[in-house]
Amino acid sequence: MQTLIHDYIKAILPPRPNDSHKMTFGNVLNIAGSINYRGAAYLSSISALRVGAGYVTLASSPIVCDSVSALTPNVVTLPLLISPTEKDHILTQPTDLLLKQLPSTNMQSMDVQTIDAKAVLQLRDKLTQASVISIGSGLSLGQSTDQLSVNAIHNSLDNKNHSNNHLNSLIVPEGNRGFFYALLREIQTNTNPVIFDADALNFISGLSHASGTMQTPIILPKNSIITPHPKELSRLLNVDVSKIQAQRVYYANIAAKQYKTVVVLKGQHTVISDGERVFINPTGNSALAKAGTGDVLTGMIAGFCAQGASPINAACLGVYLHGLAGDIAAKDLSQYSVLASDLLNYIPQAILKVLTL
Numbered sequence: 001m002q003t004l005i006h007d008y009i010k011a012i013l014p015p016r017p018n019d020s021h022k023m024t025f026g027n028v029l030n031i032a033g034s035i036n037y038r039g040a041a042y043l044s045s046i047s048a049l050r051v052g053a054g055y056v057t058l059a060s061s062p063i064v065c066d067s068v069s070a071l072t073p074n075v076v077t078l079p080l081l082i083s084p085t086e087k088d089h090i091l092t093q094p095t096d097l098l099l100k101q102l103p104s105t106n107m108q109s110m111d112v113q114t115i116d117a118k119a120v121l122q123l124r125d126k127l128t129q130a131s132v133i134s135i136g137s138g139l140s141l142g143q144s145t146d147q148l149s150v151n152a153i154h155n156s157l158d159n160k161n162h163s164n165n166h167l168n169s170l171i172v173p174e175g176n177r178g179f180f181y182a183l184l185r186e187i188q189t190n191t192n193p194v195i196f197d198a199d200a201l202n203f204i205s206g207l208s209h210a211s212g213t214m215q216t217p218i219i220l221p222k223n224s225i226i227t228p229h230p231k232e233l234s235r236l237l238n239v240d241v242s243k244i245q246a247q248r249v250y251y252a253n254i255a256a257k258q259y260k261t262v263v264v265l266k267g268q269h270t271v272i273s274d275g276e277r278v279f280i281n282p283t284g285n286s287a288l289a290k291a292g293t294g295d296v297l298t299g300m301i302a303g304f305c306a307q308g309a310s311p312i313n314a315a316c317l318g319v320y321l322h323g324l325a326g327d328i329a330a331k332d333l334s335q336y337s338v339l340a341s342d343l344l345n346y347i348p349q350a351i352l353k354v355l356t357l
């Protein structure tokens, strides 16, 4: 177990050759945001650019892409195909009967601009060409259809005797879950790094525990990173948050081994584990305990992956510099007043501090 220190972070910072162009520093495909979480799409995209990625494409619903474009000229957007209308879409799907039983109030409360599962076809080339893919920040998985999706997965698991191959045979569920499910299947054999955050983790938890007991865990793509907060790890492992918090290193290691991935267990003294090596982060303070800072972290890790850092190094760089940006920001603004969007403006100072000390 190793505490991250300045010199180590400096040593693993990706180089910035003079003879370079934007693609030298990689392209991030950020699949993020939904109607109520447009900020997450913005924060995770800009933070990747702030740490040095050459190009960021945000793939999301048209409404999210429009909002982010209005906020910044720096992010390229890829508006994704939307399900025709919630009602029309739903009534053509295999869970018709269940959905017809929904009270109309539930129908009305459904998210608008659900991404169609066919949007994966739109993304197909980009998914292999991207230097790194980040998935999940603010990507709401659907609202009133959630339980129906879980039911669809349960039924399918009951009917088929399979473990990880079940990704090929499950009924595609509704809402953004349908899109996410198709996406997960599409990237199973990818070798470029993939970062799973927030709702992507909740979806993976749902699949892993679909029949009520722990299944063989979902196989994540080879170079994955997951960034759970304790509650998200609790869902992934089916272990109480209190137990996880009492033995953070132990459970980060367990998750890394079980899901064969790099784990970033967030919180004070974030733990980073690939199942063999463990790093503890000393930077950061209560200023980071504010909505949206996790989205900034995801973008930072993606940005370092884009520049060629290995998943474990990108995780260490992102976590350390994210905390350092929070420390510098708190000196200027107080631990009370730092916003997630402020953090974006303190990333440069954090990088400069590491470079110059």
Ligand SMILES: NC(=O)C1=CN([C@@H]2O[C@H](COP(=O)(O)OP(=O)(O)OC[C@H]3O[C@@H](n4cnc5c(N)ncnc54)[C@H](OP(=O)(O)O)[C@@H]3O)[C@@H](O)[C@H]2O)[C@@H](O)CC1
Residues within 6 Å of the ligand: 036, 037, 038, 039, 040, 041, 136, 137, 138, 139, 140, 198, 199, 229, 230, 231, 241, 266, 267, 291, 292, 293, 294, 295
């Ligand atoms: N501007 C935007 O667009 C923003 C968009 N965002 C996006 O929104 C989506 C959902 O994010 P979210 O914040 O609504 O739900 P989430 O973090 O899962 O919390 C749910 C519950 O879990 C718990 N819990 C949480 N943290 C914990 C911890 N450290 N340790 C222990 N427990 C913890 C806590 O439950 P409690 O323990 O209080 O019962 C909490 O109520 C996601 O996609 C994200 O990217 C956000 O980033 C905000 C800014």
Ligand SMILES: Nc1ncnc2c1ncn2[C@@H]1O[C@H](COP(=O)(O)OP(=O)(O)O)[C@@H](O)[C@H]1O
Residues within 6 Å of the ligand: 198, 229, 266, 267, 268, 269, 270, 283, 284, 285, 286, 287, 288, 289, 290, 291, 292, 293, 294, 295, 296, 297, 322
């Ligand atoms: N008290 C704290 N000290 C240090 N870091 C913190 C503290 N509270 C939160 N953080 C960091 O802030 C981020 C919060 O991320 P997350 O829980 O995903 O929030 P959100 O989903 O709202 O963005 C994580 O990187 C976490 O490590």
